[in-house]
Amino acid sequence: MRRKLTLKDVSRESGLSTFTVSRALAGAEGVSKESREAVLRVAEEMGYVPNLAAQKLRGVASSTIAVITAGTSNAYYLDMMNGIQAVAQDMDQTVVLTDIAIGGVYDIGRERQTIQRLLEGRVGGVISTLTLLPESVKRLEDWEIPIVFVDSSPPEELPYVPSVTTDNYNASLLVGAHLQSHAFQDWLLLVYPPIWSSRKERERGLRDAAAKAGATIEVVEAGNNAASASKALRDCLGRRGGRLPDILIAGNNPILLGAFQVARERNTIIPDNMAMVCFDDFPFAPYLDPPVTVLNERSEEIGRLSAHMLTEIMSAQIEARKAGKPAAPIYTNEHQLQVPVDLVVRRSCGCPDPTRSRS
């Protein structure tokens, strides 16, 4: 391997001081055009690659943002990540991906450990896809590292912390109204645990909607994955003596999958024997049997918005630091974003499919 080159090597080779080389490479001022060009040429020729660790140590602002997830195999994360990546690229930020689940289930020890890791790495900012412990958020605050929650809310004790969420309450009201129009009386919500805080709003909205519709609603909690969902549903139907609800509302995608599994086992015909709707649209939803009615959460947009918000906070912070100001991240109430949701009606709720004439 050719020896690793340092600034000093470029300095020696170009006959200019490390100061000049550093400024030239950084594109900063205080260097004449000729010197700059000379430096760039020499650096290029020698194959010099700067050392980020040294820069960081010296106090250059961190350019990595961490995304915290908890291991669900939910397709909508893909879109969200795409959104985040897209703006991270534009902003010249590196994305580190962390998973605070062990074997697919959230683990509190893993959360602590992960936060510790991120502090050690002095990340520039954090995006979390689920509500974290207050303790975790406070540690980040201590270190002046901004965080934004995406598709989840901050811990209740710290309501001022930024978040980008879908308007889950109104979304639920929206489904609720639609279910009312079908005159369903017996609703069943099959849903993931409340660490993913969207759960709470979704449940609340549906309960209110059910009350308004004069319907009953049963809420069944499962783990955030298909296997757990199908088990929970099987148990629930067992308790009900096999009586199907009029409508099954799946809290998200993996849970819908679990429900489909159970439906197939029992040869349940959807929507004739039991209708279904689901939170979060996904690419294959229109092609399922039957096509499923869905609340379309704009996950890519949410991802983009959150990354955008985060990088803005980070930039403001860097400006402040330059000006010698205190550099804690500044959160305003513009940092609480809600994006609306639309109901995409397909056949699983009992409506005729608008996009296809059934053979």
Next chain:
Amino acid sequence: MRRKLTLKDVSRESGLSTFTVSRALAGAEGVSKESREAVLRVAEEMGYVPNLAAQKLRGVASSTIAVITAGTSNAYYLDMMNGIQAVAQDMDQTVVLTDIAIGGVYDIGRERQTIQRLLEGRVGGVISTLTLLPESVKRLEDWEIPIVFVDSSPPEELPYVPSVTTDNYNASLLVGAHLQSHAFQDWLLLVYPPIWSSRKERERGLRDAAAKAGATIEVVEAGNNAASASKALRDCLGRRGGRLPDILIAGNNPILLGAFQVARERNTIIPDNMAMVCFDDFPFAPYLDPPVTVLNERSEEIGRLSAHMLTEIMSAQIEARKAGKPAAPIYTNEHQLQVPVDLVVRRSCGCPDPTRSRS
């Protein structure tokens, strides 16, 4: 913010030298039990957090591995990432995720830039989901950074570079044989570009299989996403005067989606008017209309295997470095892994669905 604490602070507070503190925190020897405990206690009390940048600068082995993707919204990446994450966690490695696509399509400039970034960050190892430029791989070699390709092969010029792939050629033979049993004569392969090198083996296998079956096969290339796939298919059917093939083979998931879109537009009934099979299983495949026959690539396993392989190479490297040996990564022929694939027969190929009696 409470002032940032350094080793020196812990040293002062505990009355022990930085040497001792460092060794104690690292769990290394040369420190008495009492000193160690004292150090740990004080560090804990003060809320000391080590600075990774400083460690790295000093030459501590990097503990981050980078995953390179090119922005496709393909659900199977999720599982692969889960596999990678799982072993990364075990090995105490941080995962950084990079996307060398711009707006969803591969970009060569972005590839170069990304490699540069990774070098600057002195990552410990790289996993790539697509074939990179020889130039990129060579740069990593220069810097003694190991790389393993997953679900893709190394550039042809560098065949010794590790990879974990599915046995795509035999997989294609497998589908081919099944298609032959259906006596399909007119095959159409709709497929993504060859940067994702699995494309080549898949195509080769199918061509061989078609020849053997005495069938004709047309290969249509699309971009690696649904929109592009449906456009390509529409164009192709146009060229064919609307004549459908007996069987459409979708190169992967997003492409299958594109095909479904076209089928719906034209009211094509699958498998009656045209049969379909697809590479890569996905959770909802059994519940589509019709359930789709699929080659089940074990993406989670592939992810795990690749991460495992990479971390092993990295460990060997660290050992070597400790022993004062040259520390270039060592690649053997055990680092070329192929995992088998199974054919999951459902209804879209024209078979009766084994798991469901059609109403």
Next chain:
DNA sequence: TATCGGCTGCTAAACGTTTAGGATGGTGCA
């Protein structure tokens, strides 16, 4: 000519770790 200001570029210190090389004191042994 003397003075001044504006560029440009230098030297050297600092960032927070790890570790080579050495000092210290205690123990075992002859």
Next chain:
DNA sequence: TGCACCATCCTAAACGTTTAGCAGCCGATA
């Protein structure tokens, strides 16, 4: 007692950058 040896711990020098502080030079001005 004197000596060798060991475990423990210390001092100080790196690692590769950035940047405060200063110095030299040039041309403009009085």
